[in-house]
Amino acid sequence: MSLLEQINADIKSAMKAKEKDKLQAIRSVKSAFMLEMTKTGATELEDTKAIGILQKLVKQRKDAAETYKSGGREDLADKELLEMGFLEVYLPAKLTDQELSIAIEQIINETDASSMKDMGKVMGIASKQLAGKADGRSISDKVKALLS
Structure with missing residues (x-):
């Protein structure tokens, strides 16, 4: 199962479970994948490219959370960190x-x-x-x- 197929399956399960925050995070991943496929004209997305996109999205959320924390907006920082947690599930395990x-x-x-x-x-x-x-x-x- 490719990463895109896994994302699609998880979108369905998040919709059924009414997990609004998880659904929003996963949809942003699918959107980024679809944008990349449209740019390159590809019909499928290689997992290595998909992992790169995911890493970028995780980093964006981490940076945003740090910015919100420094600005005193803990509520927004927590939301970014929550979404980051949903996205990190799709990344390979980090090496020690x-x-x-x-x-x-x-x-x-x-x-x-x-x-x-x-x-x-x-x-x-x-x-x-x-x-x-x-x-x-x-x-x-x-x-x-x-x-x-």
């Missing part, structure tokens, strides 16, 4: 720090990287392989630490 180190060490060994000059090569492969499992900053920091 140790798992991330192991994965990047394997990539370094595969590419025969030995210095910071090889960082771009390692980052390119790591970003693709670890998409959705770790954020770009964590990957970058770990690659720098291991190549230094």
Whole structure:
């Protein structure tokens, strides 16, 4: 079952259960997916692309919640964090720090990287392989630490 099919099924179940907040969050995901499909002219959306869109939506909600908190609007921040929780369910499990180190060490060994000059090569492969499992900053920091 693709991620889009899962979203459609969850929309139906949220409608039946009358879960208004969950329904709104999931519909925003479907809307973003449909917009991307329209832009590219695709009839289906690859799961890797869908995960990227989901990550972007989660980050937007996290940033909005922080902005609302700093502005003293706890009610709006809580709503954003609630929606973020509904969306994170669809993302792959995050790697622990140790798992991330192991994965990047394997990539370094595969590419025969030995210095910071090889960082771009390692980052390119790591970003693709670890998409959705770790954020770009964590990957970058770990690659720098291991190549230094």
